[in-house]
Amino acid sequence: MCVTCGCGHGVPEAQAVRYRPLDGQRRWPLLATAPRAARAGGFQGASAQVCGPLAMAHEPGLGATQRLRIEQEILGRNNDEARRNRAQLKHHGIFALNLVSSPGAGKTTLLVRTLAALKSRIPAWVIEGDQASSRDAERIRGAGVPAVQINTGKGCHLDAHRVGRALQSLPLEAGGVLFIENVGNLVCPAAFDLGEDHKVVILSVTEGEDKPLKYPDMFHAADLMLVNKVDLLPYVSFDVEACIGYAREINPHLGVIEVSATGGQGFSEWLAWIEAGARAA
Amino acid sequence: MHEFFMAESVLRIVEESARVHRLHRVTGIAIEVGELAGVDREALRLALRVVLTGSIAQEARVNLVAVPGSGRCTGCGRRVALARRYDACPACGHPGVQVTRGSELKVLEMEAS
Numbered sequence: 001m002c003v004t005c006g007c008g009h010g011v012p013e014a015q016a017v018r019y020r021p022l023d024g025q026r027r028w029p030l031l032a033t034a035p036r037a038a039r040a041g042g043f044q045g046a047s048a049q050v051c052g053p054l055a056m057a058h059e060p061g062l063g064a065t066q067r068l069r070i071e072q073e074i075l076g077r078n079n080d081e082a083r084r085n086r087a088q089l090k091h092h093g094i095f096a097l098n099l100v101s102s103p104g105a106g107k108t109t110l111l112v113r114t115l116a117a118l119k120s121r122i123p124a125w126v127i128e129g130d131q132a133s134s135r136d137a138e139r140i141r142g143a144g145v146p147a148v149q150i151n152t153g154k155g156c157h158l159d160a161h162r163v164g165r166a167l168q169s170l171p172l173e174a175g176g177v178l179f180i181e182n183v184g185n186l187v188c189p190a191a192f193d194l195g196e197d198h199k200v201v202i203l204s205v206t207e208g209e210d211k212p213l214k215y216p217d218m219f220h221a222a223d224l225m226l227v228n229k230v231d232l233l234p235y236v237s238f239d240v241e242a243c244i245g246y247a248r249e250i251n252p253h254l255g256v257i258e259v260s261a262t263g264g265q266g267f268s269e270w271l272a273w274i275e276a277g278a279r280a281a
Numbered sequence: 282m283h284e285f286f287m288a289e290s291v292l293r294i295v296e297e298s299a300r301v302h303r304l305h306r307v308t309g310i311a312i313e314v315g316e317l318a319g320v321d322r323e324a325l326r327l328a329l330r331v332v333l334t335g336s337i338a339q340e341a342r343v344n345l346v347a348v349p350g351s352g353r354c355t356g357c358g359r360r361v362a363l364a365r366r367y368d369a370c371p372a373c374g375h376p377g378v379q380v381t382r383g384s385e386l387k388v389l390e391m392e393a394s
């Protein structure tokens with residue numbers, strides 16, 4: 001007999017007891033999806049739906065515990081979607097950058113200045129990730145560049161699925177640059193591939209120079225580090241050389257450019273790096 | 282931390298497998314968590330408790346299987362144990378150790394009826 005619903009399945013027909021759903025409706029009370037036999041109009045030739053005394057849905061063969069080998073990556077779905085985004089971007093010849101930093105490192109200010117310099121030369125688009133509000137997307141649109149805002153709500157990072165959806169609403173054309181401004185967070189975005197060509201980590205001189213040692217995953221995942229707000233160096237005790245040394249302990253191949261998003265220092269090198277990437281994409 | 286996302290992903294994998302095999306109650310889930318994967322096992326356990334509540338795996342026993350970190354040193358070529366991903370080689374002090382084990386984040390198996 002079926003151990004879940006007690007319907008008598010597995011015992012001779014004469015002894016089997018059939019139950020109807022208590023409310024008389026043609027639906028299964030507890031399970032969202034009825035077993036296929038029921039959807040097909042009954043079970044074992046019976047016209048009535050079969051439910052046990054506890055109003056549990058019944059399925060033949062149910063009851064035996066099975067062990068299933070699964071072997072599935074927990075981040076597998078994100079990685080699959082990231083691969084799809086990457087293929088789509090590559091198909092269009094678009095160079096995609098995922099900008100990551102702590103909150104307040106100056107990502108949006110840096111982006112606004114970058115776009116002001118780039119937009120007359122190459123097409124650019126922005127996907128903005130924030131927990132709430134569309135303030136950043138509005139700032140970007142104010143700079144004359146198409147932007148989509150993603151609000152992550154309780155989430156602490158952007159994932160490939162949301163980026164894939166955002167891509168569909170942008171007027172992409174060949175040869176441009178896509179900037180994805182991630183949620184300000186040096187931990188979680190490191191684990192989530194979005195389909196970008198490079199992660200660019202932004203660290204400002206008003207933070208600690210040892211951040212690469214404290215948040216190593218992000219500095220390992222990035223290909224370029226922008227040391228931002230260098231115009232403030234005379235006023236803060238931030239050792240740029242030590243910072244770069246720590247970062248390269250974690251990631252010996254990390255590129256470094258020192259910039260100021262307000263003063264414009266280092267921007268010619270940063271813009272040249274972007275344009276070289278866009279040409280190669 | 283992103284343990285909630287991981288827990289939601291575990292539930293999606295478990296629900297999908299149960300649907301494919303036409304099973305309705307998940308009684309056990311085994312998850313491999315590498316010690317270098319950047320996931321806190323206690324936080325994941327807590328997140329799973331919240332996420333699995335009200336699901337087909339509400340009563341599932343959760344077994345988090347730890348995988349110790351190890352790698353091969355690109356300096357001396359030895360296989361070494363690693364406590365942290367970016368540590369230098371404990372044998373020769375070289376900074377470049379290629380991680381070979383410990384990054385796992387995988388649903389290994391489940392028990393269901």
